[in-house]
Amino acid sequence: MAEQDGFEAAILDLERRIESLSGMGEDLGIRRQREKLERELEETRARVFASLTPWQKTLVARHPKRPYTLDYVRHLVEEFVEIHGDRRYSDDPAIVSGFGLFRGDPVAVIGHQKGRDTKEKIYRNFGMPRPEGYRKALRVMRLAEKFGRPILTFIDTPGAYPGIGAEERGQAEAIAHNLREMAKLRVPVIVTVTGEGGSGGALAIGVGNRVNILEFAVYSVISPEGCAAILWRDASRNREAAGAMRITAAELLALDVVDEIVPEAPGGAHSDPARQAAIVGDVLARQLQDLRRLEGGELIAQRFERFRKLGRFTETLP
Amino acid sequence: MAWFKKEKTPKQAPPEERRLQMPEGLWVKCENCREIVYKREVARNANVCPKCNYHFRISARERLEALLDEGFYEEFDTGIAPVDALEFVDTKKYADRIADYQGRTGLKDALISCRGTIGGYPVVVAVMEYGFMGGSMGSVVGEKVTRCVERCLEERSALVVISCSGGARMQEGALSLMQMAKISAALARLDEAGLPFVSILTDPTTGGVTASYAMLGDLNIAEPKALIGFAGPRVIEQTIRQKLPVGFQRSEFLVEHGMLDFIVERSQMREALISCFKFLMGVPAPSAVPVPAADVREG
Ligand SMILES: [Zn+2]
Numbered sequence: 001m002a003e004q005d006g007f008e009a010a011i012l013d014l015e016r017r018i019e020s021l022s023g024m025g026e027d028l029g030i031r032r033q034r035e036k037l038e039r040e041l042e043e044t045r046a047r048v049f050a051s052l053t054p055w056q057k058t059l060v061a062r063h064p065k066r067p068y069t070l071d072y073v074r075h076l077v078e079e080f081v082e083i084h085g086d087r088r089y090s091d092d093p094a095i096v097s098g099f100g101l102f103r104g105d106p107v108a109v110i111g112h113q114k115g116r117d118t119k120e121k122i123y124r125n126f127g128m129p130r131p132e133g134y135r136k137a138l139r140v141m142r143l144a145e146k147f148g149r150p151i152l153t154f155i156d157t158p159g160a161y162p163g164i165g166a167e168e169r170g171q172a173e174a175i176a177h178n179l180r181e182m183a184k185l186r187v188p189v190i191v192t193v194t195g196e197g198g199s200g201g202a203l204a205i206g207v208g209n210r211v212n213i214l215e216f217a218v219y220s221v222i223s224p225e226g227c228a229a230i231l232w233r234d235a236s237r238n239r240e241a242a243g244a245m246r247i248t249a250a251e252l253l254a255l256d257v258v259d260e261i262v263p264e265a266p267g268g269a270h271s272d273p274a275r276q277a278a279i280v281g282d283v284l285a286r287q288l289q290d291l292r293r294l295e296g297g298e299l300i301a302q303r304f305e306r307f308r309k310l311g312r313f314t315e316t317l318p
Numbered sequence: 319m320a321w322f323k324k325e326k327t328p329k330q331a332p333p334e335e336r337r338l339q340m341p342e343g344l345w346v347k348c349e350n351c352r353e354i355v356y357k358r359e360v361a362r363n364a365n366v367c368p369k370c371n372y373h374f375r376i377s378a379r380e381r382l383e384a385l386l387d388e389g390f391y392e393e394f395d396t397g398i399a400p401v402d403a404l405e406f407v408d409t410k411k412y413a414d415r416i417a418d419y420q421g422r423t424g425l426k427d428a429l430i431s432c433r434g435t436i437g438g439y440p441v442v443v444a445v446m447e448y449g450f451m452g453g454s455m456g457s458v459v460g461e462k463v464t465r466c467v468e469r470c471l472e473e474r475s476a477l478v479v480i481s482c483s484g485g486a487r488m489q490e491g492a493l494s495l496m497q498m499a500k501i502s503a504a505l506a507r508l509d510e511a512g513l514p515f516v517s518i519l520t521d522p523t524t525g526g527v528t529a530s531y532a533m534l535g536d537l538n539i540a541e542p543k544a545l546i547g548f549a550g551p552r553v554i555e556q557t558i559r560q561k562l563p564v565g566f567q568r569s570e571f572l573v574e575h576g577m578l579d580f581i582v583e584r585s586q587m588r589e590a591l592i593s594c595f596k597f598l599m600g601v602p603a604p605s606a607v608p609v610p611a612a613d614v615r616e617g
Contacts, residue, residue, distance in 0.1 A: 162549030179502035311457030
């Protein structure tokens with residue numbers, strides 16, 4: 001990321017200098033020097049992350065070390081059993097799903113999954129699902145509903161995959177179907193945008209009773225590059241597009257698109273995934289407790305009303 | 319064709335402004351077969367090319383006139399207008415774009431919603447207007463379609479939505495995206511109430527419109543050769559770095575892949591709908607809901 005935009009350069013530099021002091025003994029001078037650098041690092045992190053531009057937040061959201069769904073699962077879900085396949089065509093590794101115990105209670109987990117190294121990135125198709133991913137997601141949601149278990153979803157995708165096979169197998173239909181069927185679920189659904197909320201490909205697992213977003217995550221109708229290419233006819237105007245579309249957590253909260261912003265660990269979620277998972281876990285536990293009080297019909301009604309009110313327009317009566 | 323002097327290629331208009339409707343003049347060049355055809359002949363043929371059966375894009379009002387009994391429809395929610403909630407500026411202010419398109423189309427946004435009858439069956443119809451910012455779906459389109467669904471639930475009518483759209487409206491950011499969920503959630507209620515929804519897809523229907531209501535009909539019907547898909551063909555070509563096969567994402571391709579129920583010629587659409595309603599709503603048609611004279615507008 002440093003090479004992409006440079007805002008993390010000062011942080012990385014301090015980290016390197018602290019690193020170079022390790023193994024140089026523990027005498028007073030070295031220790032003081034290290035403490036000074038650590039304070040400086042903390043201040044620099046706070047300063048840099050307090051003033052990120054929308055485009056820089058997009059880069060944080062796409063950070064190669066950003067925690068992904070399976071990282072949250074590892075930290076938050078015990079006895080996780082991953083389940084595969086849409087029972088129609090195949091399994092899609094760009095979406096992971098399964099169940100396990102979250103703070104003692106059985107839950108279903110569904111989320112986009114990106115890869116870390118080149119091989120896994122390709123295997124996960126860069127987190128871009130095909131129709132079977134969405135169909136698997138819905139299958140698992142129905143399974144959760146049948147057994148009365150809440151559903152936790154984690155959103156982090158550049159978007160649904162734009163490919164020949166995906167179109168042939170009904171990418172649009174798969175997304176549309178999920179949007180409608182998620183509205184009917186009789187169990188609590190909590191959505192958390194952890195990284196990139198890429199358009200319909202994100203929303204297809206995003207119809208929840210609560211929609212959270214991490215502090216530096218983004219959620220948008222099209223990627224900044226895509227928007228720039230169409231409206232400015234110049235993909236390099238991505239910074240302007242990122243600003244214009246109001247894709248950041250605070251802006252989305254103001255538009256009621258999200259209900260709650262989950263604070264990130266200092267320096268972003270990737271600087272401390274375990275701590276980040278704990279912060280997310282606390283929010284989910286509180287929201288689950290609230291939602292458990294509602295009956296199936298009430299959950300459907302609450303979810304419906306949540307989305308029904310979204311949008312801005314004026315109305316003059318004739 | 320010698321007399322048809324090809325000008326130096328002009329700077330291309332934005333996609334939403336290209337081949338909106340038939341241009342002025344006596345003759346028109348068909349986009350599909352490149353033949354020059356007599357315009358009046360095209361008009362007589364439901365705006366379909368007599369040489370190659372290409373379906374020219376027509377306005378929302380022309381569609382309503384052609385589909386509804388006597389061409390009558392009672393329009394509603396006409397006071398809903400877009401606002402620039404994001405203060406969006408690209409090469410132009412969104413607020414100015416809205417004003418431009420309103421002037422050009424006489425509409426407040428990209429959708430007309432109304433009530434009427436088709437073959438005596440009471441229907442609520444929403445028609446997208448491609449001439450308004452490429453039929454893009456923002457808050458107004460989302461709200462109007464949702465209200466159509468709610469009206470169907472109240473009046474126990476059938477819903478017909480005619481899509482013609484490049485997808486969600488970028489200038490309204492995530493609010494546009496959320497319309498997909500809002501409309502689909504309303505359609506979940508319609509579905510559970512057992513009321514019919516017929517989705518008609520016309521050229522083009524792509525992006526967030528396809529990935530929400532356009533694909534959620536009890537029946538999904540398309541006009542011939544309409545471009546229908548999630549991702550646009552250019553985006554796919556850039557992603558996979560190869561040319562797409564001829565006919566990819568056209569109506570016929572979607573039928574072949576099981577994504578549409580059937581294709582209907584524009585001139586047969588009304589009759590096809592009536593046949594569908596017989597199955598969906600019973601025979602004979604419930605008598606038409608009388609509409610107050612003051613509200614009736616001639617299409
Ligand atoms: Zn032709």
